[in-house]
Amino acid sequence: MDKIQEIKDRLKNLKSLPTLPPIVSRLNEMVEDEDVTAVSLGKVIEKDQVLTSKLLRMVNSSFFGFPQRISTVSNAIVLLGFNVIKTLIVTSSIFDVMQSSDIGLWEHSLGCAAFSGIMAARRNIKNPEEVSTASLIHDIGKVVIRSEFPEYYAKIVEDVERRGVFMREAEEEVLGVQHGEIGGWLADEWNLPERLSIPIRFHHYPEKAGEFVEIASIIHISDIVIRAWGYGFGGDKWVPPLSHAAWEQIKFGKAEGREIMEELDLRLSELKNFTMEF
Amino acid sequence: MARISVVAPQILRTPSERLPIEAFGHKLIVHGNVQNAIESILNDPPECLLIQKGLQDGIDKTVITALKEDLKLSFLPIILAVQEKDIMSGIDFSRYPVDEIVCINAHPEEILTRIELSLSRSHRVADNNPLTGLPGNTSILKTIQGYIEQETERAVCYVDIDNFKPLNDKYGFSRGDEVIRMTARVIVNVVSEEAKSEGFVGHVGGDDFVFSVPVPAAESICKRILESFDALITLFLNPDDAERGYFESVDRQGRPQRFPLTSLSIAVVPCTKGRFNHYGEVSLVAAQLKKKVKAIEGSSYFIDRREDAEKA
Amino acid sequence: MQVIPIRAAKEGMELAKGAVTEDGKVLCGEGTTLTMAVISRLEKSGVGAITVKGHPVRLPGEKGLKERIKDLEERFLKVKDDPVERALMRLIAEYWVESYSA
Numbered sequence: 001m002d003k004i005q006e007i008k009d010r011l012k013n014l015k016s017l018p019t020l021p022p023i024v025s026r027l028n029e030m031v032e033d034e035d036v037t038a039v040s041l042g043k044v045i046e047k048d049q050v051l052t053s054k055l056l057r058m059v060n061s062s063f064f065g066f067p068q069r070i071s072t073v074s075n076a077i078v079l080l081g082f083n084v085i086k087t088l089i090v091t092s093s094i095f096d097v098m099q100s101s102d103i104g105l106w107e108h109s110l111g112c113a114a115f116s117g118i119m120a121a122r123r124n125i126k127n128p129e130e131v132s133t134a135s136l137i138h139d140i141g142k143v144v145i146r147s148e149f150p151e152y153y154a155k156i157v158e159d160v161e162r163r164g165v166f167m168r169e170a171e172e173e174v175l176g177v178q179h180g181e182i183g184g185w186l187a188d189e190w191n192l193p194e195r196l197s198i199p200i201r202f203h204h205y206p207e208k209a210g211e212f213v214e215i216a217s218i219i220h221i222s223d224i225v226i227r228a229w230g231y232g233f234g235g236d237k238w239v240p241p242l243s244h245a246a247w248e249q250i251k252f253g254k255a256e257g258r259e260i261m262e263e264l265d266l267r268l269s270e271l272k273n274f275t276m277e278f
Numbered sequence: 279m280a281r282i283s284v285v286a287p288q289i290l291r292t293p294s295e296r297l298p299i300e301a302f303g304h305k306l307i308v309h310g311n312v313q314n315a316i317e318s319i320l321n322d323p324p325e326c327l328l329i330q331k332g333l334q335d336g337i338d339k340t341v342i343t344a345l346k347e348d349l350k351l352s353f354l355p356i357i358l359a360v361q362e363k364d365i366m367s368g369i370d371f372s373r374y375p376v377d378e379i380v381c382i383n384a385h386p387e388e389i390l391t392r393i394e395l396s397l398s399r400s401h402r403v404a405d406n407n408p409l410t411g412l413p414g415n416t417s418i419l420k421t422i423q424g425y426i427e428q429e430t431e432r433a434v435c436y437v438d439i440d441n442f443k444p445l446n447d448k449y450g451f452s453r454g455d456e457v458i459r460m461t462a463r464v465i466v467n468v469v470s471e472e473a474k475s476e477g478f479v480g481h482v483g484g485d486d487f488v489f490s491v492p493v494p495a496a497e498s499i500c501k502r503i504l505e506s507f508d509a510l511i512t513l514f515l516n517p518d519d520a521e522r523g524y525f526e527s528v529d530r531q532g533r534p535q536r537f538p539l540t541s542l543s544i545a546v547v548p549c550t551k552g553r554f555n556h557y558g559e560v561s562l563v564a565a566q567l568k569k570k571v572k573a574i575e576g577s578s579y580f581i582d583r584r585e586d587a588e589k590a
Numbered sequence: 591m592q593v594i595p596i597r598a599a600k601e602g603m604e605l606a607k608g609a610v611t612e613d614g615k616v617l618c619g620e621g622t623t624l625t626m627a628v629i630s631r632l633e634k635s636g637v638g639a640i641t642v643k644g645h646p647v648r649l650p651g652e653k654g655l656k657e658r659i660k661d662l663e664e665r666f667l668k669v670k671d672d673p674v675e676r677a678l679m680r681l682i683a684e685y686w687v688e689s690y691s692a
Contacts, residue, residue, distance in 0.1 A: 015311070015314035015317065015318065016313060016314050016317055037471060038467070038471055054317070057321065058320055058321060061321045061322065067449075067453065067513070067514060067516070068513045068514075070513070074509070075509060075510055075513070078463075078464055078467060078468075078506040078509070078510065079460065079463050079464070079467070079510070080467070081347070081463065081466065081467035081470065081471070082467065082470065082471045083343060083344040083347045083470070084320065084344050086340065086344065087316060087320065087340055087341060087344040088317075088320070090335070090337060090340050091312070091313045091316040091317065091337065091340075091341075092313070093313045093314075166668075224675070224678065225678065225682075227665065228662065228665060228666065228678060228679060228682055229682060230658070230661060230662065230665065237664075237665055238665060238667070238668045238669075239665045239666050239668070239669055239675065239679075240669070241668070241669050241672070241675075242669065242672055242674055242675050242678075244674065247674050251674075254681070257678075257681045258681070258684075258685065261681060261682065261685040262685070265593040265685070265689070266593055266638075266639045266641070267639075268593075269593045269594055269595045269638070269639035270595060270596075270638030270639040271595075271638075272595040272597075272598075272639075272649065273595040273596060273597045273638055273639075
């Protein structure tokens, strides 16, 4: 069968994407606590790309009446309520075997979300939380490849290590499609809003993101900056090529760049309170 | 002809056991993996759920409670598959708020009959509002009268959606209905999280709701409800209306008219011991308060403090 | 100076910058010497990270400045011909050098 068709079919019947065991066990501990609130659960959920995507899927499929679909964790939490969120946590599946690259990708996603949040606020984007969310889940396609197509994934990882190519190039060669596209398909399949699915799809080609070019550009630059910083692991060790169209959207000079670095350093250190446990 | 999710490893295991039910036109969705089952139930709810008691890690209890407390799914009939000894020793139905039970070694035909009964019963629940699934006027009245008679102190809060009509007129009633369902969800979620079993939410009808919570918690609950409502209502507005900050329409004479955007107001009547003798008195005070709170622009709440003056 | 997660804070460290909550409220000014009481107050107020004087902490997996810069340059190998990418690399390198020397 055609690989692209195979992937699309799999996405249709995708039952469950695995989460990192430490996050799930932390959340499980939290729900045992009588006084825990939905809001504090949300604060942990929004640190995980898989749980965040699942939460958004749930709220968007059970609540079709919204003219605009739900794109942020905080709105999803209010609508779903404590009990449903608790169920999501208690029933979430985890990776059978956790690899260091899984944690690396998780940190990469968190770092990108942090940088994107900073830039969204600085560029006065209406809903900065939405940009962070899109950035958090921009590599969800990689999780799909990793958990649903382990053989292809192994081949991709081998290509990256042996030939020193970008993971994206290896994906194109092995699957005929790259993770951005796969993530976009999944987001569509799960009824996530276009403000998330389009930037996910085009985070390597932000100029193609149409009306969401600004969000896609921020994610694109966040990918570059976070990899440059060496925070987490995005699948290969290289800083990816820059889209100059994206840079034009959100560019910053030396003075602002310095401030951004300072803010980013602080945000990334804050995340370590969370990631250092694992 | 219903879609029935089966999360019961010890029941309907073979095609021949499933046949009588499927032959009746029902579609059985049999889940091998509990985790996947729950996700798929929440994402794409069936019309009936058959779940086995005593699943690993108490997942059965978690799922049943979550479904029953979810507004949209509270109507979903749940049949609990139990061991024979459970039937003999009794089941704590406050911890298992299910609609029907069936023994795991029952004949497929019996299971079919139980399913049919549950489906038919779910179609004739009386008082609940069909749009939100919340208890209606009879239950509201009983609940509040109960507080008065048992001298339970509660803040009874009357919720109104302000400028709901312009939204309905402009976007159509189906979007209006969704605003009502969103409001119901917000109220239920905040009340059940903060007041737990001491809270109550009812739907009077249209854009009117009533909820009650312990008096000391009332203020923070009102604040959270209003905040959440304001954050979500913008998702229902067309971007141009949201940006402009008001609705524009034309009256019968063709003159342009402006209406403020949709917001929420809550009138809070603290029912302290001995203050009221009858539900009618509570709603009378509420009606006066409502006028005050509606006059405030945007989302707001107003707590009746007169009782303090009376005491002093 | 060094930015550290609040969990890595120890008594006796000195703030190189004011400690600020997520919503921008300043809790302790520059120059404050940390005590157990100060640290736990910062933690309770939701301060996630602070900037301290010197470079007192070596976090797990953290490398020295020289090595960090070398790794940084290596990561840019495939895109080093792009002037904007080079500028970004310099921005990060300069920020690191500055924080190590401050």
